[in-house]
Amino acid sequence: MKRYALPAVLSVSILALSGCGSSPASSDASDETADEIVLTHPTEAGLSIAFDAQPETLVMDCYAYSSLHEYGVEPVALFGYDCDNPFVMGDIDISDIERVGQDGEIDVEKLAALRPDAILGHGGADGWSWFDDDVNAQLTRVAPFVPVQYTDSVDAGIAAVRDLAAFFGADVEADHIVAADADYEEAKKTFSAAVADNDLGIMFTSPGKEMLYTAVGFAPSDLLAELGATVIGPDKPESGNPWGQVAWEEASTHPADIILVEGYSDDFAFTAELWQSLPAVSAGQLGPWGSKGAMTSSAYAAWLNAMAELVTASEDVA
Numbered sequence: 001m002k003r004y005a006l007p008a009v010l011s012v013s014i015l016a017l018s019g020c021g022s023s024p025a026s027s028d029a030s031d032e033t034a035d036e037i038v039l040t041h042p043t044e045a046g047l048s049i050a051f052d053a054q055p056e057t058l059v060m061d062c063y064a065y066s067s068l069h070e071y072g073v074e075p076v077a078l079f080g081y082d083c084d085n086p087f088v089m090g091d092i093d094i095s096d097i098e099r100v101g102q103d104g105e106i107d108v109e110k111l112a113a114l115r116p117d118a119i120l121g122h123g124g125a126d127g128w129s130w131f132d133d134d135v136n137a138q139l140t141r142v143a144p145f146v147p148v149q150y151t152d153s154v155d156a157g158i159a160a161v162r163d164l165a166a167f168f169g170a171d172v173e174a175d176h177i178v179a180a181d182a183d184y185e186e187a188k189k190t191f192s193a194a195v196a197d198n199d200l201g202i203m204f205t206s207p208g209k210e211m212l213y214t215a216v217g218f219a220p221s222d223l224l225a226e227l228g229a230t231v232i233g234p235d236k237p238e239s240g241n242p243w244g245q246v247a248w249e250e251a252s253t254h255p256a257d258i259i260l261v262e263g264y265s266d267d268f269a270f271t272a273e274l275w276q277s278l279p280a281v282s283a284g285q286l287g288p289w290g291s292k293g294a295m296t297s298s299a300y301a302a303w304l305n306a307m308a309e310l311v312t313a314s315e316d317v318a
Contacts, residue, residue: 042163043149043156047125051117051144055168059100059111061121061128062089064148066294067161068120071170071177076114079106080121081130081292087263088293104130108138116143120164122292123147150295154223157295158184177297184297187304192227194308201232201318202311203256203280204289206243207270212251214244215262220289223300224307232256248274255318256280258310264288279317285310 037054041047060068061080069092079101082088100110111119119139123129127136127145139145148164151157166172202224204215215221217236225231232254234244246254251274259280261268264287275281287310293299 039146039164039167041147042160043151044125044147047147049118049144049146053117055117057115057117058168059114059116059119059143060148062094063122063292064120065094066090066092067148067296068165068168068170070180070294070296070298071162071165071172073165073168073170075120076116077111079111080128085263087265087288087290090294090299106131106135106139108135108142111139112142118146118168119143120146120148122149124149150219150292152219152222154219154295154300157219158297158300161295180296180298180301183301184304187301187308188227191224191229191304191308191311194311195224195228195230198311198314198316199230200257200311200314200316201230201255202258202260203232203254204260204262205233206262206291207272207275209272212246212248212275214246214254215242215289215291216244217242218291220291220303223304227304229311248272251275251278257283257316257318258285258287258314260287260289260307262288262290283315283317285314285317 036050036052039049039051041049058073058075059077059079060075062078062083063080065075065078066088075097077098077100078094079099081103083094083099083102098110098114100107100114119128119142121128123145124147125145126133127139131139136145146164148161149157151160162172162177171177202221204218204221206213206215214233215236216231216233221231233256234246234254236242236244256278257280259278261270268286280286287307289303
């Protein structure tokens with residue numbers, strides 16, 4: 001169930017694709033023409049992308065759109081994972097937005113017909129995280145790929161998304177953005193006050209049939225730790241797969257009073273004998289978190305307030 005482990009099973013039309021007048025550019029200002037508009041990427045070191053004009057026609061994966069929608073940066077088409085996942089997309093209505101791909105598949109012919117100025121999504125300078133190299137080569141011949149990345153901290157991620165939104169024409173100082181920032185700062189205080197009154201251990205998880213995946217060292221878990229929470233679980237691996245991997249037989253050796261489940265909702269239906277026996281599960285002290293989703297002040301304010309309520313209502317059971 002890890003997104004990084006999903007195969008990129010791709011439906012791709014092989015086309016002779018032409019460029020769209022934009023290309024990766026050197027960050028050296030001497031290489032720029034007077035008419036170029038250059039994006040110096042906020043998180044991908046050394047990446048600058050030159051556009052002949054202000055990019056307006058955008059195609060996004062749903063992770064990027066979940067973050068940029070609040071700023072009014074809208075796509076002409078969407079692709080990717082979790083487009084129908086309310087934990088990622090919130091209440092964004094995407095019913096009228098064209099889809100050029102779903103999960104790990106994309107129709108490059110449909111993509112090219114839209115003549116986008118840029119393609120935005122989770123990934124790096126070479127393209128989308130879940131496409132093979134040959135597909136990313138076709139993708140980047142259609143239009144430049146602009147990574148919308150998850151960073152080491154929530155605050156850095158919010159700032160990076162805001163930088164990208166500003167480049168694509170958003171008013172990042174609009175009243176609702178300023179209000180969201182204030183709500184986020186207040187929610188931090190509310191959560192800190194809640195955890196100060198107890199010493200409950202919180203575990204970030206994504207349970208699978210084969211093992212329990214944990215998320216110490218991810219940006220959301222680091223945020224709660226910075227605000228005073230005790231985050232339970234094995235340390236993040238030094239390299240490779242960032243998820244901690246705990247055999248079910250060893251899950252009880254990481255005693256947690258609260259377990260946060262990636263994408264948890266009221267219809268959560270995972271069952272496993274050793275999962276059901278964990279104290280937090282038996283007590284119903286479960287809540288949501290996400291490794292993907294909207295990287296905005298408003299989204300994190302809402303999540304922190306929900307976490308404060310969960311902590312306040314929970315007891316020491318581990």
